[in-house]
Amino acid sequence: MNLMTTRDIDALVLKNEEYREKDAIVTVLTSQEILRIRARGVQSLQSKNRVICQPYSWVHITIDEKANRFPLLLYGTTKRFYFHILEDLEIQTTCQVLNDLVHLGPIHTSFMNLVNTCWQAFNTHTNGYTYACLCLKEIIHYQGIDPCVDHCVKCERTDHIEALSIKQGGFLCSYCNPSHVGKKSKADLIQIHSLFHVQPTAYASFCELYTLTLSDFIQWASWIGYHLNLKLPSLRFLTSISDEIGIYY
Ligand SMILES: [Zn+2]
Incomplete structure (x- = not known):
């Protein structure tokens, strides 16, 4: 029956x-x-x-x-x-990458609301990339692949932090990064630290305080791709249309 x-x-x-x-x-x-x-x-x-x-x-x-x-x-x-998303190739491709990763996130009401808010933000050109990075951070956290952002991932010192390494899994100090590749500004390092410490209840204030970019989005999508060993054609395409961005692994 x-x-x-x-x-x-x-x-x-x-x-x-x-x-x-x-x-x-x-x-x-x-x-x-x-x-x-x-x-x-x-x-x-x-x-x-x-x-x-x-x-x-x-x-x-x-x-x-x-x-x-x-x-x-x-x-x-x-x-x-949210039809304006379809009018901008970079934004549309960013949302495509996010759509391809959404199934790896924590499927519950607040995650759905966050993705909805992200689309709304892109649609009105107000801080979409910051919300998109918060979505990726939720996925990273849910998958248990958080970066080490409290100290150098190799020697554990908390000073002289200068870079984020995808392969090493977090912050590197200047002593553990002798060739000084992937160096970031202090503001960028603080922003990364905040991204992985902000509580969901404070996401709106995080988005008032910080403006993340396409380059940040590509970095965290690459983080997920690398640590979960995923091939993401949409991410490869996004990287190719924004070729000024070099991702440090
Ligand atoms: Zn170190």
């Missing part, structure tokens, strides 16, 4: 892939899970569900779930569509 269950969910649309002739498989992030949902007929311009399947939309949808098949999208409404 096939029992049908319908469910209302609040979700962020991460991805929309064509499926068979007229359908799509829509990947969404909710406060509890990442779901892949089949949306029937949405490749047709006449489909009323077409707009709610757009990536970078925050939607409220009703789905129908049955065992052994994709949940089916029934209907829904768009709460927000």
Whole structure:
């Protein structure tokens, strides 16, 4: 017997892939899970569900779930569509990298809200990269691959800190970094230290205090890629379109 269950969910649309002739498989992030949902007929311009399947939309949808098949999208409404993300290649690619990493994060309400706030920030060009780096920091923390930012990762001294090494796993002092590669300004080192110490309740004030950049985002995405041994084509593309940025491993 096939029992049908319908469910209302609040979700962020991460991805929309064509499926068979007229359908799509829509990947969404909710406060509890990442779901892949089949949306029937949405490749047709006449489909009323077409707009709610757009990536970078925050939607409220009703789905129908049955065992052994994709949940089916029934209907829904768009709460927000952050369409400005799609107008800037760097921002769009940054959000693509984030979408590719989201499944590695802590899937709960506050993480979903953080990703939502990040999209909103990019959409209005207000500190999007800082929120994006906070999302990556949540993923890094959840995966247990935090950088050592309280002292030199090699000798443990707390003074003469001058660089961050992805391969070594954290801060390096000038004695442990004799060739002085990847040197950072004091302000950058303080910002990194704060990023990994700020509590979620203080994220808004962190974003008022600091403005992180594309280069910071690439650094932390590279950190995740290196320590989890991931190949991320979207990150490679992002790095290639911002080729002035050299990442120190
Ligand atoms: Zn050292």
